[in-house]
Amino acid sequence: MTASAAEQPWHAPGTTRRGTRTARVVVSAVLVSAAALAVLLVPPLFPLDQQAVDLTAKLSAPGADHLFGTDEVGRDVLLRSVYGLRVSLLVGLVAALVASGIGLAVGCAAGALGGRTDRVVMRLVDTFTAVPHLLMGIFIVAMFRPGVWPVVASVGLTHWVSTARIVRAEVLSLRARPFVDAAISGGASRLRVAARHLVPAVLPQAGLAAVLMVPHAIWHESALSFLGLGIPAHEASLGTMINGARGSLVTGEWWPTLFPGLFIVIPTLAIAGLAGAWRERINPRRRSELVL
Amino acid sequence: MNDASAARPPLLAVHELSVRFLMPGGRHVAAVNGVSFELAAGECLALVGESGCGKSVLASALLGLLPGNARTRGTALLGPDDRIDLLGAEETTLARTVRGRRAGLIPQSPAAHLTPVRTVRSQLEETVRELRDTRRGALRAAAEAAAARAAFPADHLDRYPHQLSGGLAQRAATALALVADAPLLIADEPTTGLDRDLVDRTVDELRRHTDEGHGLLVITHDLAAAARMADRVAVMYAGRIVEVATAADFFGAAGPRHPYARGLLDALPERAFAPIPGLPPELDALPEGCAFAARCDRATDICTTLPALTGGVACHHASEAVDA
Amino acid sequence: MLELEHITAGYVRGEPVVRELSLTVADGEAVGLLGPSGCGKSTLAKVAALLHRPFAGTVRLAGEPVRGFRYRAPRAQRTRIGVVFQQPRLAADPRLALRDLIAEPARATGRGQELAERAAALATEVGLGPELLGRRPHEVSDGQLQRACLARALLLRPSLLICDEMTAMLDASTTAALVAVVEDYRRENGAALLAVGHDRVLLRRWCDRVLDFPAVPATA
Numbered sequence: 001m002t003a004s005a006a007e008q009p010w011h012a013p014g015t016t017r018r019g020t021r022t023a024r025v026v027v028s029a030v031l032v033s034a035a036a037l038a039v040l041l042v043p044p045l046f047p048l049d050q051q052a053v054d055l056t057a058k059l060s061a062p063g064a065d066h067l068f069g070t071d072e073v074g075r076d077v078l079l080r081s082v083y084g085l086r087v088s089l090l091v092g093l094v095a096a097l098v099a100s101g102i103g104l105a106v107g108c109a110a111g112a113l114g115g116r117t118d119r120v121v122m123r124l125v126d127t128f129t130a131v132p133h134l135l136m137g138i139f140i141v142a143m144f145r146p147g148v149w150p151v152v153a154s155v156g157l158t159h160w161v162s163t164a165r166i167v168r169a170e171v172l173s174l175r176a177r178p179f180v181d182a183a184i185s186g187g188a189s190r191l192r193v194a195a196r197h198l199v200p201a202v203l204p205q206a207g208l209a210a211v212l213m214v215p216h217a218i219w220h221e222s223a224l225s226f227l228g229l230g231i232p233a234h235e236a237s238l239g240t241m242i243n244g245a246r247g248s249l250v251t252g253e254w255w256p257t258l259f260p261g262l263f264i265v266i267p268t269l270a271i272a273g274l275a276g277a278w279r280e281r282i283n284p285r286r287r288s289e290l291v292l
Numbered sequence: 293m294n295d296a297s298a299a300r301p302p303l304l305a306v307h308e309l310s311v312r313f314l315m316p317g318g319r320h321v322a323a324v325n326g327v328s329f330e331l332a333a334g335e336c337l338a339l340v341g342e343s344g345c346g347k348s349v350l351a352s353a354l355l356g357l358l359p360g361n362a363r364t365r366g367t368a369l370l371g372p373d374d375r376i377d378l379l380g381a382e383e384t385t386l387a388r389t390v391r392g393r394r395a396g397l398i399p400q401s402p403a404a405h406l407t408p409v410r411t412v413r414s415q416l417e418e419t420v421r422e423l424r425d426t427r428r429g430a431l432r433a434a435a436e437a438a439a440a441r442a443a444f445p446a447d448h449l450d451r452y453p454h455q456l457s458g459g460l461a462q463r464a465a466t467a468l469a470l471v472a473d474a475p476l477l478i479a480d481e482p483t484t485g486l487d488r489d490l491v492d493r494t495v496d497e498l499r500r501h502t503d504e505g506h507g508l509l510v511i512t513h514d515l516a517a518a519a520r521m522a523d524r525v526a527v528m529y530a531g532r533i534v535e536v537a538t539a540a541d542f543f544g545a546a547g548p549r550h551p552y553a554r555g556l557l558d559a560l561p562e563r564a565f566a567p568i569p570g571l572p573p574e575l576d577a578l579p580e581g582c583a584f585a586a587r588c589d590r591a592t593d594i595c596t597t598l599p600a601l602t603g604g605v606a607c608h609h610a611s612e613a614v615d616a
Numbered sequence: 617m618l619e620l621e622h623i624t625a626g627y628v629r630g631e632p633v634v635r636e637l638s639l640t641v642a643d644g645e646a647v648g649l650l651g652p653s654g655c656g657k658s659t660l661a662k663v664a665a666l667l668h669r670p671f672a673g674t675v676r677l678a679g680e681p682v683r684g685f686r687y688r689a690p691r692a693q694r695t696r697i698g699v700v701f702q703q704p705r706l707a708a709d710p711r712l713a714l715r716d717l718i719a720e721p722a723r724a725t726g727r728g729q730e731l732a733e734r735a736a737a738l739a740t741e742v743g744l745g746p747e748l749l750g751r752r753p754h755e756v757s758d759g760q761l762q763r764a765c766l767a768r769a770l771l772l773r774p775s776l777l778i779c780d781e782m783t784a785m786l787d788a789s790t791t792a793a794l795v796a797v798v799e800d801y802r803r804e805n806g807a808a809l810l811a812v813g814h815d816r817v818l819l820r821r822w823c824d825r826v827l828d829f830p831a832v833p834a835t836a
Contacts (some may be wrong), residue, residue, distance in 0.1 A: 003770065007365070008365050009365075010363035010364065010365050011363060011364045011365060011379060011380065012362075012363055012364075026721070053364075115745065133689055158517065169834045177706055178706045178707040179706065179708055179709045180705050181662070181665075181699065181707075182701065182707050182708075182765070182768065183697060183709075183720065183721075183724065184667060184686055184694065185665055185667060185692045185695075185697060185698070185699045185721075186668075186694075186695065186720055186721030186724050186725070186768065186771075186772065186806060187694055187695040187724045187725040188720075188721075188723055189687070189691075189723035189724070190687045192724050195708075196720075196724075197709050200711060201709075201710075201711065203691075214742075279632045280789075316784050341787070342757075342786075342789060342790060343757040343758040343759045343786065343787060343790070344756075344757025344758070344759065344760070344789035351741055359689065455792055457653075458653045471712060484747070484784070484785055486751070486814075487651075487652040487653045487814035488655060488815060488816065489654070490653060513786070513787035513788070515788055527714075555789060556787070556788050556789055557788070559787075559788035559789040559792040560788050560792075560795075560817075561817045561818040561820075561821040562813070562821075563793075565792050565794060565795070565821055567789050567790070567791075567792035567793035567796055568789045568793075570743070571744075571745070572762070573744050574747070585656075
């Protein structure tokens with residue numbers, strides 16, 4: 001009786017949006033891997049003397065010798081951009097990690113303990129939010145000698161508040177679920193409920209927040225360096241490069257600012273694209289695709 | 293009822309419908325397997341079975357609401373005039389001409405189905421505007437008329453969903469489903485989590501909509517509710533329909549004929565209150581033959597072949613005498 | 617076993633959903649608490665399970681007054697009570713495989729090794745085969761998940777079992793099967809039962825004594 005139906009092909013219901021979504025993920029992944037490979041492979045192969053200048057070749061337009069041209073003291077923009085990207089990615093990753101770690105700890109503590117602890121901690125978070133990030137970041141770097149680690153500290157200590165808010169809200173909503181009641185009834189301590197049921201459940205969200213923070217951190221670093229407060233001026237960083245070249249922009253030499261700028265924009269967009277795909281993955285509605 | 297359906301094509305004709313889910317690792321879950329049934333206008337068919345038997349998946353398939361990893365086979369013709377295949381139709385067609393207009397869904401948890409930040413009135417008016425070409429001035433009256441048809445009290449229209457009791461939320465969701473006067477209504481577990489009074493009221497209202505000419509497909513595990521509203525009962529087990537009978541026969545003196553259906557009725561607290569031993573088979577590892585054989589006290593060698601649904605029952609031993 | 621005296625409880629002060637309610641469950645007794653949706657019977661069940669602090673009234677468990685609720689209740693008091701909730705989807709941590717879900721109370725009380733065999737035996741008793749125990753909640757049906765939740769509630773051998781609408785989401789056969797598991801357990805261990813629900817026929821059939829929950833005017 002099923003003979004006729006058995007020969008029919010299986011029909012997939014509406015799947016039109018899937019294609020563009022996959023393309024976006026693939027492009028983002030390729031760009032991020034290319035950036036990662038470049039910053040890992042280029043420095044050992046092509047060492048850069050940060051102090052070297054070649055005034056005979058200053059501000060030469062992009063061409064065969066220098067693909068991205070040279071800057072106002074004759075340094076190769078491509079090579080320096082890759083070195084700058086390395087600093088930016090390093091700062092971005094480490095700072096995002098630090099910020100997310102602080103945010104996760106604070107958010108979990110506030111959410112899981114609740115009551116007075118929650119109120120005090122969240123007022124502190126509000127206070128932090130009230131001060132502009134860049135202003136506080138400048139304040140922090142100003143206390144140290146310019147370098148990579150003060151920048152990391154500056155980003156990490158200012159950007160944790162958003163993660164803390166996300167984590168706290170998530171923990172608060174989880175805390176009211178019956179499975180927490182069941183755990184308490186089964187004899188679990190407050191610490192165990194937090195460690196076993198609450199924290200693991202917010203980790204995907206916190207991880208997503210961390211990834212989305214990498215672009216933030218990169219921009220923050222570039223901004224500090226552009227203002228001359230981040231990475232020392234002679235060292236290649238995307239921010240310092242744009243700062244150094246902004247004079248020549250007026251006279252029509254666009255390449256020393258454009259290429260470092262693209263090196264900021266493209267990786268951050270690619271990272272955000274990957275984070276978007278991740279967000280769709282951890283969306284609970286998609287996680288339980290099979291609803292019986 | 294049967295005479296009427298013989299004369300014209302039925303409101304809904306499902307033929308050899310199968311749904312499977314592709315899982316990671318090349319596995320697949322066969323949630324619905326070769327299901328066929330018909331539903332006439334003014335008729336209520338109750339699809340009963342335990343949780344995980346595939347009955348909700350069937351409802352989702354009919355409304356085109358399956359997730360992306362689902363694959364379907366077979367046809368589900370929605371008529372009676374201008375027949376459209378619900379399974380083959382494009383998503384845009386379903387969205388523009390079928391859902392809400394020709395097939396309405398009465399959801400399982402009405403409170404979750406309503407938008408929490410908007411009043412019932414604004415949701416009803418929006419639905420009226422979307423589904424019917426109603427002038428702005430007439431919206432209010434149309435929304436109130438829709439509410440009245442679902443017996444939703446007019447003085448509660450300006451409330452938010454969280455201010456409604458379970459019964460009123462159910463009526464609000466029903467009102468939304470009734471806005472465009474869709475000939476086919478699909479109710480997915482409309483009574484789950486409601487207390488007995490509310491179940492009876494909900495069921496009576498659904499019955500009233502059926503009597504007004506809607507075809508109603510009710511998906512439920514609540515046998516008492518099915519007994520109260522259905523004209524016919526289809527019992528689903530492990531993705532297959534194992535018995536179709538009139539409600540009068542099924543719940544009355546004749547009783548169900550499939551051993552699983554008998555077991556289900558015997559498990560009711562007002563009857564023997566005895567569970568069917570064992571668990572249903574997993575839908576990703578269905579046996580070759582009768583899926584119920586492993587739990588059945590009448591299983592014999594012949595049960596290793598799949599029994600066809602003939603004469604309203606899919607059991608090799610259906611014609612044998614029942615020793616109560 | 618359990619004495620509730622003049623309990624007033626709710627979620628917003630000044631708007632209690634349970635007012636001045638008293639209830640006693642004797643050792644080994646099965647009490648059914650019957651009431652319509654939203655009447656406050658689930659709140660009362662949470663108070664009885666020491667999971668919700670009432671605004672007023674006293675709770676005594678095995679003659680001893682309960683001084684704290686939730687984390688503040690001594691572990692010994694909490695674990696004397698097993699609880700099964702209405703919606704297994706919400707009562708199960710979505711990340712835990714059924715095997716870990718069932719064993720969770722044993723691990724939380726540091727008795728994971730000692731009770732490993734009992735956890736396995738209970739899984740069989742509620743009808744969950746080994747192939748299901750490795751699955752996570754979203755991979756099983758409501759009925760299968762509720763079976764695991766019942767096994768979890770019985771793991772520490774509670775002397776009082778509280779079932780809050782345990783079978784409201786389940787079909788007739790699964791309902792009968794779970795009630796049979798509860799009754800077997802009670803027969804062997806002499807445990808008491810407080811079953812909260814809205815199905816009069818079911819509670820009459822299941823319990824020694826069925827009480828109608830006093831109607832509280834529903835909030836608008």
